[in-house]
Amino acid sequence: MANIQVNKTAHPFDKPRLEALLNRRFFYAPAYEIYGGVAGLYDYGPPGSSLQANIISEWRKHFIIEDHMLELDTTIMTPAPVFETSGHVARFADWMVKDSKTGDVLRADHLVKNVIEARLAGDQEARGLATQPQADDADKKKKKKADKAKKAPVRLSDEEVAEYERILATLDNFSGPELGELCRKYKITNPDTDNEVTEPQEFNLMFASSIGPTGQHPGYLRPETAQSHFLNFSRLLEFNNGRVPFASAQIGRSFRNEISPRAGLLRVREFTMAEIEHYVDPDDKRHEKFHEVRDVALRLLDRNVQSSGRTDVTSMTIGEAVAKGIVANETLGYFLARIYQFLVKIGINPERLRFRQHMSNEMAHYATDCWDAEIHNSTGWTECVGCADRAAYDLTVHSKKTGHPLVVRQALKEPIVTEKEVAEFNKKTFGKTFGKDSAAIQNIVNNLDEPALLKLKGELAQGAATITTSEGKEFKLTPDLLTIERKTFKQSIREYTPNVIEPSFGLGRILYTLLEHSFWSREQDVERGVLSLPAVVAPTKVLIVPLSAKEEFAPLVREVSSKLRKAGVFSRVDDSNTSIGKRYARNDELGTPFGVTLDFASVQNRTMTLRERDTTGQLIGPIDEVIAVVTDLVQGNIDWAEACKKLPAYDGVQAVE
Amino acid sequence: MANIQVNKTAHPFDKPRLEALLNRRFFYAPAYEIYGGVAGLYDYGPPGSSLQANIISEWRKHFIIEDHMLELDTTIMTPAPVFETSGHVARFADWMVKDSKTGDVLRADHLVKNVIEARLAGDQEARGLATQPQADDADKKKKKKADKAKKAPVRLSDEEVAEYERILATLDNFSGPELGELCRKYKITNPDTDNEVTEPQEFNLMFASSIGPTGQHPGYLRPETAQSHFLNFSRLLEFNNGRVPFASAQIGRSFRNEISPRAGLLRVREFTMAEIEHYVDPDDKRHEKFHEVRDVALRLLDRNVQSSGRTDVTSMTIGEAVAKGIVANETLGYFLARIYQFLVKIGINPERLRFRQHMSNEMAHYATDCWDAEIHNSTGWTECVGCADRAAYDLTVHSKKTGHPLVVRQALKEPIVTEKEVAEFNKKTFGKTFGKDSAAIQNIVNNLDEPALLKLKGELAQGAATITTSEGKEFKLTPDLLTIERKTFKQSIREYTPNVIEPSFGLGRILYTLLEHSFWSREQDVERGVLSLPAVVAPTKVLIVPLSAKEEFAPLVREVSSKLRKAGVFSRVDDSNTSIGKRYARNDELGTPFGVTLDFASVQNRTMTLRERDTTGQLIGPIDEVIAVVTDLVQGNIDWAEACKKLPAYDGVQAVE
Known part of the structure; x- marks a missing residue:
């Protein structure tokens, strides 16, 4: 169809018309609609279910089958200790503020963003530069809110505009207290009531419940499928005959109790996600199929560009990005390219797809690096796939907590042979001589480095040596109490905790942005909507x-x-x-x-x-x-x-x- | 493969060996195992996930595609009012008892069943009839428990044996208080401690949570997907161009907070189910494809046989069963046969599959009739598919609660023309004459039946009539106040609430029984397990x-x-x-x-x-x-x-x- 011209842009994108179509043809609809609905919960009807099933089926082929990943299907209900260990109970939270009079709850960063955007829009209008707000700039509620907030258009100084734009570009990097400071400094109030808002408080995004009839076993609905992959790591490794690298994959429902979800399928409380956990040797993050994607060109927006307050993307091949160190390693690069290929295959417009690196304060508590595949749509750029390097964080904390080793044991081809000086104590005489100080003294000796041990060895050969404890007590050591000898060590197994690279897909967000990218009206007939879905995903x-x-x-x-x-x-x-x-x-x-x-x-x-x-x-x-x-x-x-x-x-x- | 002989029964079924295989090859494993596990939660590993995905894929072809069902994908988290209306908050419960000293919680019916079965086994032993308990008679825990409970084998009287057998055959029909009575009458105590148990109390099986940041919106995790089908009924009907019958279908996760799950995949707290809601005219439950399945023979165990304390099945074609009224209608019959065909296609042994009708106290609160597809396995007969006639229960209660009509409007081919006498009141004179009594008098007249209206009409023609209120007050009516005339009514639309036939599949139970039915060992090599899964579902x-x-x-x-x-x-x-x-x-x-x-x-x-x-x-x-x-x-x-x-x-x- 590539070479047959159809003018799909004769009419500008008309969001209300798309939404009417999706609702009328039951792609999806607010859940519990006849009960008044619940924010952030949506049901998929027949075409939406099929579209989602086809996206999932293609995902399975593109990722699981192509790279022989090990599929899992694990439970959503999770006992609390798991998320205590993973850090989610303490840190998986958003900042919320309350209206100081009505008690209405708002998400702090969204409040700041909406109010500042409204002020900038008001300034544009006051300068006579404002275009009529397009239907695709905001959904109706948001527009109404913005209208309310801006009231009469107020002209800002050039410095204020620059300051506001800098805040918007780095908003994801602000902590809760910093957001509170912004509210005070810029007099940001609840746009619905003009009331001041309280200091930001953390609100944990996990849904809580209780397992069993006694009420004594708290549980949470998982906010991601990842933890169950990690807990099953030993079984997965065994299934893979002990070989690393390999990946596990899962498609399933997760839950986040969003503070005030308002953006349709883009921010919901229950969603289907597809997650890959790719386990890799921390000392070797090359990927054996990297050559297959080396020439794939991506639009990248790295951390440094954003920190300087800019949002301009650079287009380069993933091969170049890895070579230059912009993307940290081949495995991360391989997945960024594969994510790109998948999204384009199912119909996402590559011109509206970029990869943005997280800024340091923005990253989840478990991540050391993270790139989001962001898809442009009528609300701006939306994160649809996250690709995080979780390093050894999760496997390490669960292993430490449970005492169950989550490690790889690799037989070394060549055993590593090392020699070192080792102290051996004469159990009989040592205890008798030093009594309750014995353990402390042995500890000091065992912690000496090689040169110090050699020095001690020399002194003992001379007849005696003195060592001093941290409290300044001195003890005299003689050759009958200990000997120091050079020994040979042979290590034939290397044990390590693998690092985890995690591509994580929000399927509802992908589905919605795909619908936006696919929607157009015929030149001669604006009434007739068309969804140009590729055959591979069409219901x-x-x-x-x-x-x-x-x-x-x-x-x-x-x-x-x-x-x-x-x-x-x-x-x-x-x-x-x-x-x-x-x-x-x-x-x-x-x-x-x-x-x-x-x-x-x-x-x-x-x-x-x-x-x-x-x-x-x-x-x-x-x-x-x-x-x-x-x-x-x-x-x-x-x-x-x-x-x-x-x-x-x-x-x-x-x-x- | 049918005509090539392989002796699959050379070795008796060896449950521990199967379980070892399933665990070792990671078909599934206890979830959160390294945290000590949680009863009733299991994770599926790579072969289990694939097997389940293949069963689902075949289910989708066999049911959804074959019968053009409308697929849905709805949310698990459900606001409390929905389950208040559906009756689940009040009635979706099991009876539990507590150990009077330790406080341990037991499910009342399971306690009675286990203790009585142990006593019957002890009696068999005392009579010298006992065979060694086979590995496939019970899982280890259960066996241990039975051993504990029976202690020294006690011989029962023939009357006691008969009484116990009657109780077991009708156990599902006992209410909570009746179970309490059984415990007292037969001195049933907690087999683990020999302590008495408390009176049975209801325990609601839904997991509770709270939606949003204020804590003011209670929610439940759905225990079945069905309610979301019903709430979307109007949208589904419209999608189907207003035509009935049609069916919606959904495959998804549901949750039941079981009191003490112990039977592996057969009783779990979180499970994947596949549900069909087939909407049908209550006056016409024929099915247009019934002829295609008429000759399918099923093994049936109906309500009457069970009530008489027996469990012998009758084999007959579904055509005959419907003709004889054993199965209530063609639509229910069609689905029983289709369920049979599906289960056999994926590898369930038809000799170990029966359809059992629910007894009256056993049915869920919403059902008017229900047949379970039960599959025989090492624990006995297990319900794996329920096929309930929910009548108009759910659509009616939701419609009443929300004021949103969940009905079918059917254009009648021939309008129904009726004539009847109708009173028309003279607004001016009537109110003036009777004042505040007007409404009450009009109400009485409007509620008169045809003969009474005719009589009144005659009296008015004579000049006057008298009517009497329920309090004995008399009023005189004259022709200037009201007239009674014969009018013609034409009804061209029939409005009705459809009935719902619901086949509901527990996929984990089907998967587990399939694994049991598929497992055997080669004659020459008992160590070597084989799973004879049909190619259509093999991972x-x-x-x-x-x-x-x-x-x-x-x-x-x-x-x-x-x-x-x-x-x-x-x-x-x-x-x-x-x-x-x-x-x-x-x-x-x-x-x-x-x-x-x-x-x-x-x-x-x-x-x-x-x-x-x-x-x-x-x-x-x-x-x-x-x-x-x-x-x-x-x-x-x-x-x-x-x-x-x-x-x-x-x-x-x-x-x-």
């Missing part, structure tokens, strides 16, 4: 459209359905009582890439037309040939331009538009 | 075994892998440093149905051997032909006997056993 691949629901078409409909199913192509029949054009239009809204029409000619000549969604171009051919071509199209073996060479164009009398 | 379909990991085999391994992947067949390579026989044996434990070996002959002649897991038979042929045959085998197009006709047998020198 239905082929629509079968019989001219009518009459009995004479039924055998052909069954035949085509069955042949498509056999070819592994998911189709649906639309035999509703309306024109073929209307039925196609309705399925353009669902993103169905291809349609086939069965009419009287089909009954007489066994021919069928094939229609492509984006171009609305049509071809015609014998039924079996059309099935073969559409199967190749759906499987990505050919594109529409190639299909046009295989089958003649159809410009028959039957109007389909 | 890996084909094992690729190069003679060694040497570089010369690498190109062929890549070629065969790639060709199988292209054919849609999931394969794995085992190039570990051990004999081919050992590698096959290791993969028999994982249930891999086919293996291909690449050796020097493959390099020279491009031939490959093909091995079948159950028979260990081997064939040989050109690589591409073997790939074609194994693809057909995996897709179920041919069986092993047919494969043996397509390729010559291999009895080469290379030992593979």
Whole structure:
């Protein structure tokens, strides 16, 4: 389809129209809607469920199968001690402020961002530079809030503007107390009430519950699937025959009790995520398949650029980024490139995809480095995939807490042979001589470094030596009490805690931004929305459209359905009582890439037309040939331009538009 | 494979050996094991995850795709009002008792069952009839408990035995207070301590939590996915163009805070379920595809047989069962047969599958009829699929609570025309005459039945009539105050609340019983476990075994892998440093149905051997032909006997056993 021109930008992106489509066709809807809904909870209807299932299926192929990852399916309910150890109970929190009069709860960083953005917008307006706020700049609620906050447009000084812009560029780097300071310094109040807000307090984002009938076993719903990977590390390593590197992967539900979720699927309290934990030797973070992705070019926004208050991206190949040290190592680089390839394959616009490195205060408590794949959409840039280097943090803390070693034992090809001086104490005489001081003295000797031990050895050879404790007590050592000798050590096993590189995907965010990137309206018909979803993720691949629901078409409909199913192509029949054009239009809204029409000619000549969604171009051919071509199209073996060479164009009398 | 004899019962089922295999190969393991584990929570490792994913994939094809069901993916976290309305807050509970001294919590019905079973076993022993308890009669803990409870074998009277057997057969029908009575009457104590137990108390099985930062919005983790289907009913109906019958379906996690889960995957606190809600006209529960399953024979255990204390099944076709009224209607019957077909397709032994109807006290509060698909396993008969007729219960209560109509509006082909007498009041004179009594009088007239209205009409024609209120006050009515006339009513829309038939699958239970049904050991080698999983659900379909990991085999391994992947067949390579026989044996434990070996002959002649897991038979042929045959085998197009006709047998020198 690449070389056939369709003008998808004839109409500007119209967010309310997209949202109306998604709601009307039940891609998703607020959960518990008839009970008034709950912020941050959404249900996926039939097309949304299928789209998500197809994204997951492609994810599984692209990551798990391609790289032989070990899949897990672990529990959501987690006993509290696990998250106490991992640090989530203490630190997995956001900063919230309360309206000092109404008690309404707001997330501190979002408050600062919204108010400052509103002030900058007001300034633009006061300077006469303001464009009418576009529908795609903000969802309605946000717009209303901004309108309220800005009141009469106020012109700011150039210094204020610069200061505000600097704050926005580095907002993720502010701590809670610093956010409180900002509120005081810039007189930031609750825009809904104009009341002052309280000092920021931490609010833990985990949902709490209790396991069992006694109420004595607190539990949390996991906020990420990762911890269960780590706890199963020994089993996974064994399953992989003890070999490292390898990765585990899991697709599952996680929960975060967001303070005030408001951005549709972009910020929710319950979400499906897909996580990979790739275990690697900390001394060797090369990746054996890095050469396959070396030339993939990414748009990068690194930590240093952001710290200087800028947000301009640099485009370079991942090979260059790793060589220059911008991306720390090959394994991290491999995953950034693979994430890029996956997102583009399912339909994300590469021009609206960047990789942003976390600033130091912004990182989760367990991470030493982190790059987010951010996808641009009507609310700005949104983190959709995080790719963190968790180092050995998690495996180390769980191992320490439980006493269960979470380590790799690697047989060394060449044993490492070392020699060193070792003190041996004469148990009988030593204790008798020094009594309760014995242990302290032995400890001092054992902690001497090589030169000090050699010195001591020399003194003992002379007859005696003196050592002094930290409290200044002196003891005399003689050769009958201890000897110091050179010994040979052979180490044939190396034991280490692997580092973990973690690509973590928020599937709802990817799904929503994909819908935005896919949505457009035909030049001649703004009313008709089209979702240009790639066939690989489209809920239905082929629509079968019989001219009518009459009995004479039924055998052909069954035949085509069955042949498509056999070819592994998911189709649906639309035999509703309306024109073929209307039925196609309705399925353009669902993103169905291809349609086939069965009419009287089909009954007489066994021919069928094939229609492509984006171009609305049509071809015609014998039924079996059309099935073969559409199967190749759906499987990505050919594109529409190639299909046009295989089958003649159809410009028959039957109007389909 | 049907017609090639393999003796799978040479060794009796050995549960500890199966459990060791499942644990060692990480099919699943206790979650949070290194933290000491949590009862009722399990993690699935790589083969368990794949097996589950394949069962789900087959379920989706068998039910959702085959019957065009509308798939949903809804949230687990649910605001409390939903479950208050549905009745779960009040009634979704089990009865628990506490040990009167230690406070240990036990589930009341399980306590009664375990103690009575132990007494019956003791009686058998005392009568000299006891067989040694088989490994497959109980898991270890249960056995230990039974041993403890029975102490010295005590002989019971024949009356006691009969009484105990009657209790066991009807145990599910006992209420909490009745269970308490049983404990007192039969002196049932905590077998671990011999202490008396408290009166049974209800314990709600839902996990509670709180939504949002204020703590003011209680929520529960769903114990079933069903409620979200019902709450989305209007959207689903619209998606289906207003047509009924149709079904929604969902696969997802649910939670039940079991009192004391002890039976491995058979009773857990968090589980993946697959639920179908089929909406049907209460006046027409026929099913258009019933003829397709009419002749499917099922083993049925109906309510009446159980109530008489028996457990003998009757085998009959579902057509006959519906005709005789044993199964209430075609739709329920259709699903029972489809459930049967699904379970047998994925490998459940049909001889160990029965359908048991719930007794009246046993049913969930929302159900009017319910049949469980029960699968026999080492713990007895376990409910794995429930098939309930929830009637209009849920849609009605939610509709009433929210004021949102959850109904079907059906255009009638023929409008229903009715005539009836209707009173019309003269607004001016009526109010003036009767003042504050007007409403009460109008109410009385409007509630008169047809004959009474006719009588009143006659009296008015005579000049006046008298009516009397319930308090005995009399009022005189005259023709200037009201007239009664015959009017014609035309109803062109029928509005009704559909009934819901709900097949609900516990995937973990199905997975575990499937593993039991699939497990056996070779006659000549009891050590070697085999899982005879059908190819459709086996985690890996084909094992690729190069003679060694040497570089010369690498190109062929890549070629065969790639060709199988292209054919849609999931394969794995085992190039570990051990004999081919050992590698096959290791993969028999994982249930891999086919293996291909690449050796020097493959390099020279491009031939490959093909091995079948159950028979260990081997064939040989050109690589591409073997790939074609194994693809057909995996897709179920041919069986092993047919494969043996397509390729010559291999009895080469290379030992593979």
